[in-house]
Amino acid sequence: MSLTTLGSGDTTARVEETIKRRGADARAVAMMWTSLAAAGGLLAVVAMFVTWYADIGSATAWFSGFLPPVALLLVLAGAVVLVGKQFNLFGADRRVNSDWFTFAIFSGGAVLLMARQLTRGGLSDMVYLLLVPLVIWTFFIGRSVGKPSRSVMLELEQVALGLATVGTGLVIVKRLLDPEFATDGWVWGVLAGVAVVTAALAASQYLGTLSLFQVVLFVALALSVIILVVLLAQVIGDGWPVLSERLGDFWSGTLRSRSEDEQLGISQGILGSFWIAAFVVLLAFPIGIAAAVYLEEYAPRDPANFREAVASEGGLWLSRRKIRLWFGSRLTTILDIVVRNLAGVPSVVYGLLGLFLFVKSVSVINFFFGIINAIFGGLFWVLQQINLVDGEYEDVLAEAGQSSLFAGGVTLAILVLPIVIITAAEAVRAVPDSLRQGAFGVGATKWEVIKSQVLPFAAPGILTGTLLSLARAVGEAAPLILVGAITGRLAPRDSMFSGLDQFFGQFADRFTAMPIVIVGWVRNSGVDEGFGPAAGAAIVILLVFVIMMNSVAVLLRNYFEKKRA
């Protein structure tokens, strides 16, 4: 501490003293940067209000009247608490609670502000969002520079916070000087949200509530939530006219060439997506789960078996057992690698595969349709014998060489198959070995162990993974475009329940799906503006379905986990 200590010959004390000083240095830097970040964030919020009140007259949203004052109150309250804490106005003992209180108030205010700003719409000024990756990037560098000392970490972290603050501040200054600049409010909303959250987190780290790592996690979470909220609000805003005025007609309508058409709607897209989902459930799920169980439970893995066989039989003798063991363990490794790589193949490539295999390749498609025709023909014959149907069965799936619902469904099933395998294999791998041993120990066979212990225990994980992959298949557009889904106009079919021929016939017929409908409408909206709201509404409906699917996945997971506990 004192000069005499530093000058003395005691090395240990000197090293300790140096560490202390380095710590004090770091704390000072941290304090300055966090204060700056917090101040910058507050400044951003205040500036937003100033500019808002300047053009409040032109705002039309129903909540534009009372939202800004409420948000302002919240943010001011948060600021008072924050400043008060700096000077210990509330006493030190209620520190943790009041930190969370501050954080809650700040984020509440920020969310309200953003909601207000989002109603302005528009996609310009995206460039200022570059600040977001910049912040993430700086954090990333900070964490990955070898194993930096505590003080270096602190400095890098403060640099990140500072960058965010300075960036926001620059935008604000520019706005204040130039009223024409960045009049689209939602960019401001994002920036302010980021600034406020970052500042609040920086403050709570400075006050000692959160560790650096927690702050990084919270910032990452806040960024993703903010971006998601922005996108959602944008889409809902776009589709609102359709959703609020003619949802029923929109639901039952079909693809049309003009947006003013009263019958414009998504029923064909919904039906196509439903059948694609059915193909995925019927093809990819059973095959994928079975493949995962094979890979994890049965596939020979250990090359040591082969070495042992060589040791016991001699290396030169080429026995069947040695061939099997060598090939077996290598094959498993190769299969593992192939599956993992397939999961990373771009979906367009699967579209090409589907195009050549199920659309262009007449012999392949005839093979599959032949099987289906045989099954259906047999069924038809039986029903005819018991006088349930009249007439002759014609091969309804005889047409080959054109785009079909069958091709689309099978292509997407193949697309998600590797994902299903990987997630299911991971769930199976997570089953504790003690369960397997316990079951083997009372004389269960391998399949009994898998059926009664492994699969029930892995069920939550398998279900979550498979349902998430189903959501992916339903949202996938690129492969369907290649396989030839219809984007323009598709003549409505008769009801699929009007006869068995109709029911099976639709699989050989041309088709469309929700993502394809959206792509088509978005493209047409350049020529015919009315397609814009329709596309927005279709996106919202697709999102609702995907979110429902994911919720079902979560509920099922919780249910099975409860059951297994």
Next chain:
Amino acid sequence: MTSVTSTDVPAKGKTLSIDETAQAAEATTASDVVFQTKDLSVFYGDFRAVRDVDLDIHQGEITALIGPSGCGKSTVLRSFNRMNDLIPTARVEGLLQYRGVDLYDPKVDPVEVRRRIGMVFQKPNPFPKSIFDNVAYGPRIAGVKNKGELSDLVEASLQRAALWDEVKDRLSASATGMSGGQQQRLCIARAIASSPDVLLMDEPCSALDPIATARIEELMAELKHDYTIMIVTHNMQQAARVSDRTAFFTAEVDEQNDQRTGLLVEYDATTTIFSNPADERTENYITGRFG
């Protein structure tokens, strides 16, 4: 160990029923020896984990396997019901007979072996199912479908495991909610329910407190009237308390490749081992002078 798949697929041809062959063998040998091993070695790949084990395990007795860590006690125990088959690289050499039948004969089905020779593991491993379903698991896979018969079996097994009074009102409750000692007794009940001939216990009390340990030890004394029991334990007092015979294993270190191979040092009546051991290494170990 013939191949990876031998865990559930018996070799082609007629699978020998252990019962039939055991009866035939009993008629000729007429002894109370349940297991007989001669020059038994267990390998993991090229590595020999245990060598030259000669043991005669007697009917209706508790045999304890003791020794320092890494001397292959558990490995030997697990080779008695072919649990080692589950480790792909494991392999057994030498003779291991169960009532006159070579356990590693290609015609012997390991699933049948494990049904006859039950096992209790170091860490209690109840299935994440109800208490009833845990105990009924073995009988069910063995084909018992009748509900009344099943519940009789479950009750009898839980009573034998001294657990019935504690759980009879909550048979449908999850087994994972029980205490550690209860879970281990449930695992014993689960093993008993398959009506095995032998019970192998691999350090069954190492995860339990002294009270639960005492209960398990009492239980073993009860069970030995009906089952032949083999127990691996690190606790020498436990071996001295519960067992009739004790086998002492130790490990020798091969300086060249730094591998430890276990071997059987001495096998005798427990009283002899603990009062008057023949081998110096045994004496050093039980008196605590072993490093």
